[in-house]
Amino acid sequence: MGIAAGSLVALIFRFGSTFLWAVIGVLTARTLTVEDRGAYASAVVFTSAVGGITSLGAATGYFVANRKRDPAEVAGNALLLALLASAVSALCGVAVWLLVPGEIGRLALLAGLLLPPNIVRNSLNGVVLGEGRLLRFNLLANLPVAAGFVLLTLVLLVWSNRTAEAALAAWTLAQYVGLAPFVLQGRDWLTWPLHRRPRRDLIVGMLRFTAVSGLAGVVGLLNYRIDLLLVVSLDSREAAGIYASAIAGAEALWLFSSSIAMASFARVGAESREEAARITAAGVRHTGLIVTAGAAALALVAPWAVVFLFGPDYRAAALPLRILCIGTLLYAPQSLLNNYFANQLGRPGIALLLGLIALAISVGAGLILIPAYGFVGAAWATTLSYLVSGFAAIGLFIWLAPVRWSDLWRLRRDDLARYPRLARDLAIRARRVGS
Structure with missing residues (x-):
């Protein structure tokens, strides 16, 4: 496949x-x-x-x-x-x-x-x-x-x-x-x-890898929820309820990038350094294309979407949702880049470092912005943390992998040709199943 x-x-x-x-x-x-x-x-x-x-x-x-x-x-x-x-x-x-x-x-x-x-x-x-x-x-x-x-x-x-x-x-x-x-x-x-x-060498190797990747998972979990905890502490539970609805909507966009990361996991680990970098860069381009379209559409319909999904009491979630769409777009390639760092380079510590950077910025900016602007300030703090850590991840990837900056954002003709080709392949498979 x-x-x-x-x-x-x-x-x-x-x-x-x-x-x-x-x-x-x-x-x-x-x-x-x-x-x-x-x-x-x-x-x-x-x-x-x-x-x-x-x-x-x-x-x-x-x-x-x-x-x-x-x-x-x-x-x-x-x-x-x-x-x-x-x-x-x-x-x-x-x-x-x-x-x-x-x-x-x-x-x-x-x-x-x-x-x-x-x-x-x-x-x-x-x-x-x-x-x-x-x-x-x-x-x-x-x-x-x-x-x-x-x-x-x-x-x-x-x-x-x-x-x-x-x-x-x-x-x-x-x-x-x-x-x-x-x-x-x-x-x-x-x-x-x-x-x-x-096998002692295998057990020790897996334990060392898991110690770092597990800690990165803890930091990642805090990253995804620290802004909500800060809103509860610095604003109110009502504000946290509204902000939680905005988070739920924005994080849905990550379904696309995480799916590409999952599909490319084995090949990124198994291929040569050059081929793994090429696969990762292509995944980042496709993620950027799909998530940009999704984020733009979600930001456009945000006022109606939050009322339809959560009710009129959550109307105020539209603005933080729109702000978080920006942050989600900036952070979308992260799972693909972390896949390269950990599964190709064998360095899960890079994901841990990037997570700590994002966490520090989110907490620092949140402590400043939330008392003044409430859950809207939390959305900006999170977006700022995603911006800095996202560009740090891209910078590290360009430094460690044999790729250029343009490889991550400039769409190629073959990139766009993949979508109708995939549709044709799926149609052929569907006809085979039907026959």
Whole structure:
């Protein structure tokens, strides 16, 4: 599967996953009390974030794609580490359950049991992405969400067990169901540790890579939410609610750039330095074209879009949404450039450095602008951080990769020809399926 078709596949799955998450949000909002939904959502968000950050997914993908290590060997060694981390998380949940009585203790137990499948799945799925099997990767990543929707529907609607514990138990069970394909089709991965000794060099390498990429993930998570936390602290909860709606709209534009980054992940890691740079530069050009069009359209309809999606009380979100469209456009190539830095160069520390720069600027500018201009100041602070870190990333890429500045923005005739060519290929495949 080519990068163009892979990007489209990833984008379709991203849209489908976003829609399914939205449906789950509506389902839990309609069936749980506000307090119970807050407890359930907090546990899910926390464990998903921790599971993603602590997993070995970035490292396993790098060692398969770039270092050309045997996928079964990488998966087997990663599984040992993932199971160890899973045991620690489960024991922490059990400890809290034993020490804290009542509902809080039981929710902590479920959260501790929810982390292991997240850690294992993300670690093993990194191998799948490193092999370039995009369709399988997306299916494995989205199966737990679909299973979660089914089980939540059964528990909350059919059986009317409408508590935070019941909802979290259903979601936890769904994550274990999502591991079934690895058991059924990845037996050589799962049995590898039983027949071979762990590879010390590989384990140490993955741990070092994950330590840096995980810290970069923490900084990235703070980057995406620090502006909202500052609005809550320096303005008001009402302002934070309005600003959160603007963030949700602007971040939707990143679906395109993240899809291209996902589709090019394996090739950027596997190809030569020159070819990986060429692929990355082409991805940046296409991202710029698509996100510019999307940002312009979203900024144009922002006043009507926020009212339609969130209601008239959120009308004030239109201005910060328009400002964030600028920042989102500037920051859109970041995932592609980080892909090159980490998966081709093996230097995830660059993404960490860029994230720290963005975080420092966002906090510094936010402390100055939010007290004076409220959530509009937060939007400008975030946009400024994206501007500086975005151009820093581009500068580093031009310095480290065999490309020129014009390679990142000047569209070629072949770039534009790819779109009708992709449409023709899809039409041919559709006719073959229909026949």
